[in-house]
Every structure is written in structure tokens, then in C-alpha cells.
Amino acid sequence: MTVAITTPTGNVGRHVVRLVVQAGLRPRVLLRHPSALPSDVREYVDAVRVDQLDANSVVEATEGVDALYWVDPPTSLPDPLDGYRLATESLVAAVRTNGIRRVVFQSSGGAERRRGMGDIDGLALTETALDELGIDVTHLRCGYFFTNLLFDLDSILGGTLTTAMDVDRPLPWVAPEDIAAVATARLLSSDWHGRHVQAVHGPEDLSFREVAAVLGEVLDRSVTVRQVSDDDVRAELEGAGLTPQQVAAIVDMTAGIRDGFVPENPRDYTTTTPTPLAGWARTRLKAACDA
Structure with a gap:
């Protein structure tokens, strides 16, 4: 079985690579810059240079592939949705x-x-396109990544967690390595067929206020949550030079999740994963704090 993995140096993809290798396979890893692979990984994989926005490049890189782990890559295009269309x-x-x-x-x-x-x-858009192909496909509907906290690391270490979300509304929070475990299990199993949606909700739903309390305990300092408006976020992003479409993609995503969204897949045994926020934060955030 030939398995291909996109974004193999990403927050989730790097864990997928390790798990597939540990399962006894030699995966084909697809990335724009093969030199970005850690040196200890290179001997266990076949690295292929690929531009995921170039159809010819992806077709060539996936010849002979049986199973594919796909992540739509981030792009710097003025309209992010154009990047998603090209990747799809x-x-x-x-x-x-x-x-x-x-x-x-x-x-x-x-x-x-x-x-x-x-x-x-x-x-x-990608989900819909895959569904129309009639292949075996699993869509991983992931919760809020723990690693999103790293974007606000300096502020957190200074005692403030900032968000435009409702600070008291619980959301599913998940460790990237838990997503990787579910992705790899689905990737390597031959016992499922057709279209599936697999939510990955992490161990528990947490509000931003609860997240701040967990971080404060782990970091042994006071961390308070500060709610900002969509207009505040919009002004900050515009000031950073983002295009109107890039700004809208971020602001509308937050508003869409915040304003009445209920996941299609409820929390149950199949959607709950084990890694708690406190354990992840001790490994990732406290190390940064102590550095």
C-alpha cells in the first residue's frame, strides 16, 4: 500500500508521518520544500517536491498512490478562497x-x-468536490486546535488571552497529535468504504474563560481573557496589510462559529480524543515560558 501525506511538517501532518512510519510503511511525503524535513525523518520517507495549487504537480506526485492524507495548504493569494479552489x-x-x-x-x-x-x-468546497468523486473519503471535522494559542503566545505569557469569541461559550478544543491519530487510523484501515464524517472534538468542550484558567494554572501566573469586537480584529488585520478578502475570511470564520453554530456531529465516544489542554500546555507553553 502506497500512502501519501501532504503538509508533513505541519502541526498534524508531522505526527501522521511518524505514526505511518511506526506502522511499518514508507510514506510518500509531499511538500513544497523537501529540505524542510527534519534530518531524522528523511531516511524513512520518500520526499517529493510539490505545489498543491498546481494540478499537474499534484498529479505527478501522486502517481501510484493508494491512500492520501490531504490538507488544503495556506496561501498568500489576495482571496483565500481562490487558494482553496486551486487546491481542490x-x-x-x-x-x-x-x-x-x-x-x-x-x-x-x-x-x-x-x-x-x-x-x-x-x-x-473541498468536501463537496470529494463527495462527487464517489471514492472512499473521510472528512475530519476538527475542533479548535490547541496550537492556535501559539499565535497569541506573547500576550498569554503577559497574562492576557484575547479573542473575538463569546468568552463563556464552550467549544471543542483538540490537540493536533490526536487529530493525527484519528487520521492515521482512517488512512491505514481498509474496512470502511463510502463517505464518512469523523468529528475530532478533543477531550472536552472549553470556553475561553476556562482555557485562560487552565493556562494560568499551568504557567503559574494570572491569565485573564479579553474579548474584542469583530471591528477591533478587522482594524488590526487591515493594519497588518491583509487584503479585504483575507480579513473577511478570518473575521467571518470567527463570527460563524461564535454566532449560534452547533456541530453536526455530537460529542460521543467516537469523537472524543484523550489529550487534555493542561498536559499539552505543560509541554508546549510552559517550555516557551521557561526558555
Whole structure:
């Protein structure tokens, strides 16, 4: 079985690579810069240079592939949805040309709404395109990544967690390595067929106020949550030079999740994963604090 993995140096992809290698396979890893792979990984994988927005590049890189772990890559295009369209076209061309039988797609909670969710609308576009191919596909509807906290690390270490979300509304929070475990299990199993949606909700739903309390305990300092408005976020992003479409993709994603969204897949045994926020924070955030 030939397994291909996109974004193999990403927050989730690097764990997928390790798990697939530990399962006894030699995966094909697809990335723009193969030199970015850690040196201790290179001897266990076949690294292929690929531009996921170039259909010909993806088709060539996935020849002979049986199962594919796909993540739509971040882009710097003025309109993020144009990047999602190009990535989706590349994926569809590769599946059709190379007869790829199984795809595990890293999507997000909110994609089920199909529109009105900002950046997540691009993931919905990919989901829809995969569904139309009639292959075996699992969409991973992931919760809020723990690693998103790293974008606000300096502020957190200074005692403030900032968000435009409702600070008291619980959301599913998940460790990237837990997403990788579910992705790898789906990728390597041959016992499922057709279209599946697999939510990955983490161990528990947490509000931002509760997250701040957990971080404060782990870091042994006071961490308070500060709620800002969509207009505040919009002004900050515009000041950083983002295009109107890039700003809207971020602001509308937050608003879509915040304003009445309920995940299609409820929390149950199949959607709950084990890694707690406190354990992850001790490893990732406290190390940064102590450095």
C-alpha cells in the first residue's frame, strides 16, 4: 500500500508521518520544500517536491498512490478562497487521473454549513468536490486546535488571552497529535468504504474563560481573557496589510462559529480524543515560558 501525506511538517501532518512510519510503511511525503524535513525523518520517507495549487504537480506526485492524507495548504493569494479552489482542483485531478481509492481530508467543524463561515467555506468546497468523486473519503471535522494559542503566545505569557469569541461559550478544543491519530487510523484501515464524517472534538468542550484558567494554572501566573469586537480584529488585520478578502475570511470564520453554530456531529465516544489542554500546555507553553 502506497500512502501519501501532504503538509508533513505541519502541526498534524508531522505526527501522521511518524505514526505511518511506526506502522511499518514508507510514506510518500509531499511538500513544497523537501529540505524542510527534519534530518531524522528523511531516511524513512520518500520526499517529493510539490505545489498543491498546481494540478499537474499534484498529479505527478501522486502517481501510484493508494491512500492520501490531504490538507488544503495556506496561501498568500489576495482571496483565500481562490487558494482553496486551486487546491481542490489539484486534488480532484490527482484522484481521477491516478485512481486514488481512499482520501482522508482534514476539514473543520463548520464546513457542514457550506457557506457563511469565512475561511472554512474553502474546506466545504473541498468536501463537496470529494463527495462527487464517489471514492472512499473521510472528512475530519476538527475542533479548535490547541496550537492556535501559539499565535497569541506573547500576550498569554503577559497574562492576557484575547479573542473575538463569546468568552463563556464552550467549544471543542483538540490537540493536533490526536487529530493525527484519528487520521492515521482512517488512512491505514481498509474496512470502511463510502463517505464518512469523523468529528475530532478533543477531550472536552472549553470556553475561553476556562482555557485562560487552565493556562494560568499551568504557567503559574494570572491569565485573564479579553474579548474584542469583530471591528477591533478587522482594524488590526487591515493594519497588518491583509487584503479585504483575507480579513473577511478570518473575521467571518470567527463570527460563524461564535454566532449560534452547533456541530453536526455530537460529542460521543467516537469523537472524543484523550489529550487534555493542561498536559499539552505543560509541554508546549510552559517550555516557551521557561526558555
